[in-house]
Amino acid sequence: MSNFSRRKLITTGLAAAAGVVGLGAAERIAQAYGLIPPDHGGIYGLGETLTYASQRLLTRHSLAREFSRSQISKPPLANEMPPLNDAYKHLQAGGFADWRLAVDGMVARPASFSLGQLKSYPSHTQITMLQCEEGWSYIAEWNGVPLSHVLDAVGTLPQARYVVYFSIDPDWWESIDMADALHPQTFLAYGMNGDELPVGNGGPLRLRLPRQLGYKSVKFITHMTVTDSLKGFGKGLGSAAPEAGYAWYAGI
Amino acid sequence: MPASTVAARHSGLVRVTHWVTALCFFALLVTGFEIVISHPRFYWGETGNVLTHPWFQLPIPASRSLVQTGYGYVMPDQNGWSRYLHFQAAWVLVLTGLLYAIYGLLTGHFRKSLLPAAADWSRKALSTAIVSHLRFTRPSEAEARSYNLLQRLAYLFVIFILFPLVIWTGLAMSPGFVSAFPASVNLLGGQQSARTLHFFVTLALVLFLLVHVGMVCFAGFRSRMRAMITGRVR
Numbered sequence: 380m381s382n383f384s385r386r387k388l389i390t391t392g393l394a395a396a397a398g399v400v401g402l403g404a405a406e407r408i409a410q411a412y413g414l415i416p417p418d419h420g421g422i423y424g425l426g427e428t429l430t431y432a433s434q435r436l437l438t439r440h441s442l443a444r445e446f447s448r449s450q451i452s453k454p455p456l457a458n459e460m461p462p463l464n465d466a467y468k469h470l471q472a473g474g475f476a477d478w479r480l481a482v483d484g485m486v487a488r489p490a491s492f493s494l495g496q497l498k499s500y501p502s503h504t505q506i507t508m509l510q511c512e513e514g515w516s517y518i519a520e521w522n523g524v525p526l527s528h529v530l531d532a533v534g535t536l537p538q539a540r541y542v543v544y545f546s547i548d549p550d551w552w553e554s555i556d557m558a559d560a561l562h563p564q565t566f567l568a569y570g571m572n573g574d575e576l577p578v579g580n581g582g583p584l585r586l587r588l589p590r591q592l593g594y595k596s597v598k599f600i601t602h603m604t605v606t607d608s609l610k611g612f613g614k615g616l617g618s619a620a621p622e623a624g625y626a627w628y629a630g631i
Numbered sequence: 632m633p634a635s636t637v638a639a640r641h642s643g644l645v646r647v648t649h650w651v652t653a654l655c656f657f658a659l660l661v662t663g664f665e666i667v668i669s670h671p672r673f674y675w676g677e678t679g680n681v682l683t684h685p686w687f688q689l690p691i692p693a694s695r696s697l698v699q700t701g702y703g704y705v706m707p708d709q710n711g712w713s714r715y716l717h718f719q720a721a722w723v724l725v726l727t728g729l730l731y732a733i734y735g736l737l738t739g740h741f742r743k744s745l746l747p748a749a750a751d752w753s754r755k756a757l758s759t760a761i762v763s764h765l766r767f768t769r770p771s772e773a774e775a776r777s778y779n780l781l782q783r784l785a786y787l788f789v790i791f792i793l794f795p796l797v798i799w800t801g802l803a804m805s806p807g808f809v810s811a812f813p814a815s816v817n818l819l820g821g822q823q824s825a826r827t828l829h830f831f832v833t834l835a836l837v838l839f840l841l842v843h844v845g846m847v848c849f850a851g852f853r854s855r856m857r858a859m860i861t862g863r864v865r
């Protein structure tokens with residue numbers, strides 16, 4: 380073996396070793412700063428972790444684009460939805476007077492809010508885009524209460540790291556990290572384009588999360604649980620999305 | 632082995648990044664097609680959906696029933712793993728591309744191998760090269776050791792224009808990325824414009840792929856493949 384190729388071998392070996400050590404350190408740091416997504420396992424885990432970690436770092440305080448009134452889509456799309464269950468139909472028949480949003484988990488004051496109570500909180504209006512993972516999109520004016528306000532009312536405990544939220548449709552539940560939960564553009568919408576939120580668009584209550592794709596903006600929200608770990612929910616992958624083969628983090 | 636019979640052609644890094652990129656591009660293409668068929672309609676501007684007028688619709692069946700395609704059935708929906716693999720392959724492609732770009736700039740590989748020679752910076756040189764290609768003139772022995780003018784221009788265009796564009800238009804569809812860099816989508820004319828442009832840049836890359844493979848076969852599949860695998864021209 381000539382000197383030249385031996386040097387190359389040593390250099391390559393050192394570079395590889397540095398790479399492995401670097402990866403190990405990066406993993407430790409990522410773990411400590413909550414940059415590892417719950418669906419990090421499996422053959423797509425590497426890409427998913429890189430996506431979540433990089434976007435989490437980039438978007439801590441970024442704002443989704445807000446549009447002007449003239450850019451609101453007419454009419455807004457209410458995409459197909461499964462037939463709503465008896466529980467929903469019963470509440471609908473009562474004009475949603477008995478609709479409740481239960482908030483529990485790692486909170487000081489678990490509570491159950493009626494729509495009236497949510498509407499009594501300072502309301503928030505935004506004109507943002509809803510992007511579906513299928514590729515289509517529309518812009519609407521949403522009206523509701525910031526999630527941070529509701530979380531403040533129940534008093535989230537300092538060790539809380541995620542908010543899990545459930546639709547009245549038992550197959551649809553999602554979760555977000557606290558950075559997204561407390562983000563000023565994350566809110567519980569009860570109004571759309573100047574009216575009550577239509578049933579087709581998630582009425583009477585849906586989450587709006589404009590910095591992620593539409594499937595995270597769950598419709599017909601009835602229950603939220605604040606937690607420090609997603610392992611105890613469903614299959615522990617973070618939400619119904621990975622269980623159906625989709626990414627938990629939907630920033631892309 | 633005497634130096635005159637073994638010529639170094641492609642360095643190890645060029646070869647590895649070439650094949651990794653080829654594999655990633657294949658994965659991105661297949662998964663990209665799978666993603667597109669969930670909504671095979673293209674728009675321009677910010678928004679677009681089944682209630683708005685599309686710029687065009689692909690005459691293929693869709694994998695979701697939301698889009699009226701005229702076919703009486705819906706394709707199997709593979710969007711879940713397709714998206715996971717699409718973004719994972721995108722990461723590998725981008726990181727590999729960065730490595731290749733840094734290498735290319737620092738070692739002078741771009742300057743020596745991809746930048747047209749001084750003598751070729753003329754209209755005559757370009758027209759001569761185009762004519763000889765259109766006549767399907769067999770490449771000379773020297774062309775096995777160095778890229779010709781059209782190759783250089785094509786590779787530069789793909790590396791520095793098409794790939795950056797396909798990455799940019801892809802990122803411009805990410806609500807997360809766009810919230811951090813809204814100019815990325817505003818400069819393209821909106822979210823649906825980004826999506827449509829992403830589709831057209833992909834078509835351009837596929838066209839390049841077809842011509843590239845065709846030219847490799849025409850120039851001598853075995854000799855070119857040997858050079859891009861072993862790094863040597865015999």
